[in-house]
Amino acid sequence: MKTTPEHNKRIAEMTFAAVYPHYVAKVEKKGRSKEELxxxxxxxxxxxxxxxxxxxDEKVPFETFFGKAKLNPNAELIKGVICGYRIEEIDNVLTKQVRYLDKLVDELAKGKKMEKILRKK
Structure with missing residues (x-):
């Protein structure tokens, strides 16, 4: 499934601050902690x-958030489907990075063990 330019633009402009409370709620609802998140x-x-x-606090968009991030070299090991997209097939780098984060949050909420979530080669 290919992402559209409009979809990628919407992702880039979305603020991390707008999504963060949803991440917290999702993991806490499933018995995981904010610290684990x-x-x-x-x-x-x-x-x-x-x-x-x-x-x-600065309400940075995901474009800035991931622009300032030092992405873990093992992030490429994050695979699978999230939000209807197969991560390894996403062409847009920023959209892929946001989906990496979504996938990790999803795995945490589903009770996956931390050593499995924090991938190692």
């Missing part, structure tokens, strides 16, 4: 709690 986000982006809060 932060661990997953830090693994993917390199952002510690302070930097993450800064991104939320």
């Amino acid at each position: 932060h661990q997953v986000i830090e693994w993917l982006t390199g952002f510690d709690d302070d930097k993450l809060q800064e991104m939320i």
Whole structure:
């Protein structure tokens, strides 16, 4: 399934601050913690709690969020379907990075073990 330019633009302009509360609610509803969510986000982006809060406070769009991130080299091991898209088939780099994050949050909410979520080669 290919993403459209409009879809990619919408993703790029969406703010991390707008989506973050949904991530928290999703994982907490399933018995996981905000701390675990932060661990997953830090693994993917390199952002510690302070930097993450800064991104939320500044209401940065995903384009800026991932532009400032130091993406984990093992992020390419994140595969599968999320939001109707097969991650490994997404051409747009930013859209793929956002879907990486969505997939990790989804796995956390589904009770997957942290050592499986934080992929290693």
